[in-house]
Structures are given as C-alpha cells and as structure tokens.
Amino acid sequence: NAGVTQTPKFQVLKTGQSMTLQCAQDMNHEYMSWYRQDPGMGLRLIHYSVGAGITDQGEVPNGYNVSRSTTEDFPLRLLSAAPSQTSVYFCASSFGPSVDGYTFGSGTRLTVV
C-alpha cells in the first residue's frame, strides 16, 4: 500500500543511547517532515526536507539529526537519548504542502528511561 512507513512502532531506550527512527514513502513526495507529539502540546516540527540532499531545522531540533540521501527515505537520529525525548514521533510527506497538506505515518512511540 502506498503511504508513509515508520519503523519501529515502539522503542524503549536507556538514557545516553542512540538510535535511528526510520521513515520511508513511496509516493515520490519531495517534502518530508518529522514531528513529535506530546500531551497538551500538539505536534511540533523537528526537522524537514524539501528534497534529496536538503534539510533544515524546525521548531525543536536539539538532540536530533536528519539526512535525506534519497527521495524515499528520511531517517531521524537521536544522538544521545534523554528522558525529555520520550514522545510519539510522526513522519510526514507531501507533494505540495500548501495545496495537499501532509500524509502521515502511523508513528513511533519512544520511551527513554
């Protein structure tokens, strides 16, 4: 099925560990974004990309790293996990955000202990 695929769905990390959240889309979308969702905070933009090789920071980028080597993939790296990074992470992609909005993945629930 076409869409945005996120892996893993659940993850528990210890403080200081690193990991990569995977995101892949098969819709040939140029625009991709990562959000985190926290209770009472809505969704906040972490990083975004407007095409392969181009990334930029969003509202809450600290502690996260991204790269975009292909159109399809947009992994999010946690460099040294902290309890404050416990959250639900969503990846999203779009052909034209102003007209079409974004298509979201099903999310990764991350707990840092």
Next chain:
Amino acid sequence: GNSVTQMEGPVTLSEEAFLTINCTYTATGYPSLFWYVQYPGEGLQLLLKATKADDKGSNKGFEATYRKETTSFHLEKGSVQVSDSAVYFCALSDSGGGADGLTFGKGTHLIIQP
C-alpha cells in the same frame, strides 16, 4: 510567526448533536488551512482543507470555511456519531509553499456518547 489556537476540550456530546470546534490562526502570509483527525493509536489523517479565503472544505459530513476577516476555520458537523470520537487538529501551511511543515493547534479531544 504563525500560530493556531483551538479549543482543547475534551468536548463531550451526545450522538446526533451539532458539533462546532473553534479554530483561529495568525499568519504572516496567506496560509492554507487544514483539519486533521487522529483516532486512538493511529497517525493523523487529513479530514479537509481550504487554500484561499471563502473556500469551504468538506468531507464525511464535516465542513469548515476559511474566514480571512476573522482569521478562523471552525469545524462543524450537523449530526455526530460515536465513530467521530477522536482528536481533531487545526493546522496551517503558510504561503511560502509550506516547505517548513505545518503549524498545529494543540488538538481537541471529541467524545461522542451514544
């Protein structure tokens, strides 16, 4: 900067009641406006959208009209069902192409009782 304000709830209604969820925004340009819905344990799904002033977005019985004069995009449904229970997010994408993602409200938790 851009911002979206919406009633946070929870909003509890009886089945077949009329629904309004208020959403107002501030934006530096001429944004596109969206409503997303999130069912328990799932990601966000686009519910409806409007890309310019006075546009009305509609889907699954839900409607919202882009009101530039009041900077609002209120979500309405004439008769809600139990299956409409979810969290609803109002969002905007600015006129710069939305490349830097969406700006979301904090979400409104809607509970429909039979």
